[in-house]
Amino acid sequence: MKKIILASIAASLLWTTTAFAYPAIRVFVDGQGISFDQPPIIVEDRTLVPMRAIFQALGSEVAWSESDQTITSTRNGDTVVLKIGDSGLYKNGQLKYTMAVPARIMNERTLVPLRAVAEAFDAQVGWDPQGYVVTVISSQAEAENSNTTTVKADDGTAVLSFRMDIPKSKGSYASQMEKTLNEEAKALTKAFVDTYGKKAQTEYEADKAKGTSFSPYYYVGSYEITREDSKLVSFYGTSTQYTGELQGQRACTSHTFSATNGKELALSDIITDSNKELQAFWKTSFGALIDEKPSNFYSDAKVRLEKNMDIVGFYVTKDGLGFYLPPETIAPNDGGIISFTVKYNL
Structure with a gap:
């Protein structure tokens, strides 16, 4: 665990959040x-x-x-x-x-x-x-590997759209990795359409009857390859969705695979630190982020952190590891995805 703890001070300088200051009129594209x-x-x-x-x-x-x-x-x-x-x-x-x-x-x-x-x-x-x-x-040309779905009203107007883009790996097990990511994207598509499809159609018809404009619902996401070499291939995905709220809801996901056999790896397959050691490290590192800018977090952020250690996600970078918590775990939605990276010799 010493490698990670020694890097925790540097990690606090690399945390990322999303908090924008918009003019009176805000514009979101995808x-x-x-x-x-x-x-x-x-x-x-x-x-x-x-x-x-x-x-x-x-x-x-x-x-x-x-x-x-x-x-x-x-x-x-x-x-x-x-x-x-x-x-x-x-x-x-x-x-x-x-x-x-x-x-x-x-x-x-x-x-x-x-x-x-x-x-x-x-x-x-x-x-x-x-x-x-x-x-x-937008109606951008579909990515080389993209999952897209559209829900339309009776008059043909698109009221909901879903898109999740997946980059192409160059590894020997690219198709095996993409299958995992595509299956996840299909599950997300179904959940989004099942939850919001009828609602979007109903609200569109209601706005149409009142003569007011309807803002289409959307889910837009993409994966990026954060590391790809002879040992590991890691994907980190982020997304934004709009379902009638003024602020888009954000989400994140990740997958790391062995480059030698295509098997998806857990964090315990990559490093030897015990779960107890990792949780102590996360408590220290996320706690440092909270202490640095407490106004960006919930007032009980540290309590929430201790209750949600089991949902800390990870991805692998070319020179270490990235850790993240989903939006609204320890900070409001407009605080974005709370994450940091550390150097670690893998």
């Missing part, structure tokens, strides 16, 4: 909060946002022509063009929308109508008038 150098504005009930940030969030390239004040954005072979002060938005040379509020320049920033440009790239846009939250679900 569950991720978008930061703007010029706050979004509302003009005649239309939300306008800085062009470069929103196009980049949608995965498209954008170019600005000063001579004729024209914006050109391309993605997956599609080209969208709009001009400052012009109500027409063109897609692949054809008029796509006649905008009530065209693009404009404010504070030396080019602002574009969010809904028009997002829908031009086949994204879904929702608006929460109480919380001033815009949710955008």
